[in-house]
Amino acid sequence: ESTPGVLAINSATFIGYKIAGFKGSLVATLGVVLPSFVIISIISVFIVQFQELTWVAYAFKGIQAGVAILIFKAALKLSKKIHFDLFAILVLIASLLFALFTGFSVIYILIVGAILGIAYGSFIHLKEAKTDVSSTR
Numbered sequence: 001e002s003t004p005g006v007l008a009i010n011s012a013t014f015i016g017y018k019i020a021g022f023k024g025s026l027v028a029t030l031g032v033v034l035p036s037f038v039i040i041s042i043i044s045v046f047i048v049q050f051q052e053l054t055w056v057a058y059a060f061k062g063i064q065a066g067v068a069i070l071i072f073k074a075a076l077k078l079s080k081k082i083h084f085d086l087f088a089i090l091v092l093i094a095s096l097l098f099a100l101f102t103g104f105s106v107i108y109i110l111i112v113g114a115i116l117g118i119a120y121g122s123f124i125h126l127k128e129a130k131t132d133v134s135s136t137r
Helices: 006-050 054-081 086-101 106-135
Strands: none
16 A cells, blocks of 8 residues: 555644644645655656556556455455345445446445435434334333
């Protein structure tokens, strides 16, 4: 990984703020983020020049396979934490179909999924609250 993590950024921002207020938090955060940004920017300039080389193209094919495995592993890990009910399965299937067979951006599909999840969760919460109120009478 070449980017600083959330913990590093939050720590730098907090410590910078404690030492020098808002300006300190800004400088500390930039101090953590900027080196990675500069390095990635420099690498991207050279990657464009070398991507036409055969061995670089093969390396990217291997990297793509590795990235696919990492995404699959992350999805598998996340799926173990999900409570699958009929609603979740329907949203999963609908999202998959939209992603595969329409031109919808995955970002929009994620946003719609989040909105549906919030609406469904709110509905279930209200339903349970009504059940609790009626059972106490």
